[in-house]
Structures are given as structure tokens and as C-alpha cells.
Amino acid sequence: MKSQIPPQILRQFQKLAAALEKNRISKSEFWRQLALLTQENIGFATLDHSRETRKGYPEVVFGEGKTVPQLLEIIPRLLERSGKILVTRVGEEKVFAIQKKIPQLHWNPQARCLHYPLRPKVQHRKGNILVLAAGTSDLPVAEEALLTASLLGCRAKLIADVGVAGLSRLLARLPEMRRATVIITVAGMEAALPSVVAGLVGKPIIALPTSVGYGTGAKGYAALLSMLNSCAPGLVTVNIDNGFGAGYAAAQIIWPLNGK
Numbered sequence: 001m002k003s004q005i006p007p008q009i010l011r012q013f014q015k016l017a018a019a020l021e022k023n024r025i026s027k028s029e030f031w032r033q034l035a036l037l038t039q040e041n042i043g044f045a046t047l048d049h050s051r052e053t054r055k056g057y058p059e060v061v062f063g064e065g066k067t068v069p070q071l072l073e074i075i076p077r078l079l080e081r082s083g084k085i086l087v088t089r090v091g092e093e094k095v096f097a098i099q100k101k102i103p104q105l106h107w108n109p110q111a112r113c114l115h116y117p118l119r120p121k122v123q124h125r126k127g128n129i130l131v132l133a134a135g136t137s138d139l140p141v142a143e144e145a146l147l148t149a150s151l152l153g154c155r156a157k158l159i160a161d162v163g164v165a166g167l168s169r170l171l172a173r174l175p176e177m178r179r180a181t182v183i184i185t186v187a188g189m190e191a192a193l194p195s196v197v198a199g200l201v202g203k204p205i206i207a208l209p210t211s212v213g214y215g216t217g218a219k220g221y222a223a224l225l226s227m228l229n230s231c232a233p234g235l236v237t238v239n240i241d242n243g244f245g246a247g248y249a250a251a252q253i254i255w256p257l258n259g260k
């Protein structure tokens with residue numbers, strides 16, 4: 001489908017062009033403001049090509065619920081503009097068809113994400129992110145957080161299976177926790193991990209509940225409520241299974257340390 005420029009965006013562009021012509025704004029300011037206006041309407045979606053200018057990373061695609069034809073329309077357009085892409089929550093049944101058309105995409109089955117490039121360059125060397133996964137069953141969500149933070153140019157590390165059911169496993173990692181700039185704690189069940197970690201170290205803690213647990217866990221609601229009701233200071237909570245949101249938030253804590 002042919003892309004369209006919304007009339008309001010076109011009018012703003014004309015105003016910018018007139019201001020540049022009359023030397024009311026500099027060329028660099030013109031291009032900065034132009035990037036903020038850039039979007040592409042492809043009928044079933046409006047692609048935000050200015051996301052990187054505003055937020056530091058291009059628009060990320062939520063793959064769950066989108067069809068393969070829709071993803072094959074969206075991904076190349078975003079990739080062409082920015083040279084990088086992250087598609088979260090992509091089921092394995094869609095991956096083959098997508099990679100057949102866009103072979104440069106890499107599939108991370110644990111994180112359930114498609115992305116490019118394979119090994120992003122570390123851009124932000126000041127500060128680091130530590131992802132703590134309470135149990136092995138929490139790893140898919142933890143891996144999504146880790147991959148997101150890495151793609152956003154941060155130094156990030158994952159430590160698995162340090163839930164409070166075996167507290168000695170967590171305490172053995174205390175030196176690494178103290179060296180971290182920000183910690184993402186990933187837990188299901190009763191989700192005690194973030195409160196314990198926040199009580200041990202004076203770091204910003206992002207609590208990430210997962211839908212892992214038995215019946216009364218209510219697909220992550222018990223973990224979510226436990227994290228929201230934590231008495232430990234310096235702890236904030238994202239939504240159930242939102243590894244992407246946790247990784248992005250952690251990266252935004254790191255960026256100012258690097259002058260971004």
C-alpha cells in the first residue's frame with residue numbers, strides 16, 4: 001500500500017521549510033525538527049520514523065497478534081530507515097517465513113525476538129545493567145530484558161536461578177549486585193526477589209513480574225501485586241512479562257551517565 005503524509009505533518013513541514021528559507025532557524029535545527037515529524041502511514045499501521053530522535057532507539061515492533069504479511073510490510077520499512085530493528089514476541093511459527101524474506105534478521109528463541117544486528121556495539125560504557133532471574137522458568141522474560149538493554153547499547157549481564165527459595169545462591173552474587181548501576185529482578189510465584197535485592201543493595205531496582213506460577217499465581221497477578229506492594233525503597237515495577245519495558249527503562253537510567 002502506498003504510504004501517505006498526513007496533512008497536518010505536511011503543513012508543519014511547509015512551515016519549517018519557510019522558516020529555513022528566511023533564516024529563522026539553522027539547518028541543523030531544521031533537520032532536527034523534521035525528524036520529529038516523520039511518520040509513514042501504511043494503512044493498517046502508522047510507522048513512527050522519528051522515534052529514535054525522541055527516545056534514543058527506533059520504533060520497536062510488538063510481534064504478537066500481527067500476521068506474517070503485516071510484519072513483512074513493517075519490518076523492512078523500519079529497517080531501511082534506521083539500519084536496526086527489534087521485533088518482540090514473535091512466535092516460532094512466524095520466524096521461518098519472515099527470515100526467508102529478510103534473511104539478515106536474527107532469531108533469539110529464548111527471548112522470542114527477531115533483531116538486527118546480531119551483536120550490537122556497546123555504546124554506553126559507563127554504568128551496567130544486571131538482570132537477575134529468580135528461576136529457569138523466568139528466563140524467556142529475563143532474556144527479552146537482556147536483549148533489549150544490549151540492543152540499546154548498554155553493558156548488560158544475566159544471572160539465572162537466584163530466587164529466594166535458595167537464598168545462599170543470591171547472596172553469593174552480592175558483589176556483582178553491588179557493582180551494578182541498575183538491577184532488573186525477574187520473578188514469578190510470590191515474587192519476593194526484588195524486595196530482598198532492594199534490601200541488600202542501594203541501587204535502582206526494576207521489578208519485572210512473570211506469569212510463572214501455580215493456580216493462585218493468577219498468571220502473574222500475584223507477582224505483580226507483591227512487587228507493587230513492596231516496602232523496599234528504590235523499587236519500581238513494570239507490567240507482567242514486560243521484559244522489553246524493563247530493559248528499556250534500565251537503559252534510560254544508563255544513558256545520562258554517558259552524556260546522552
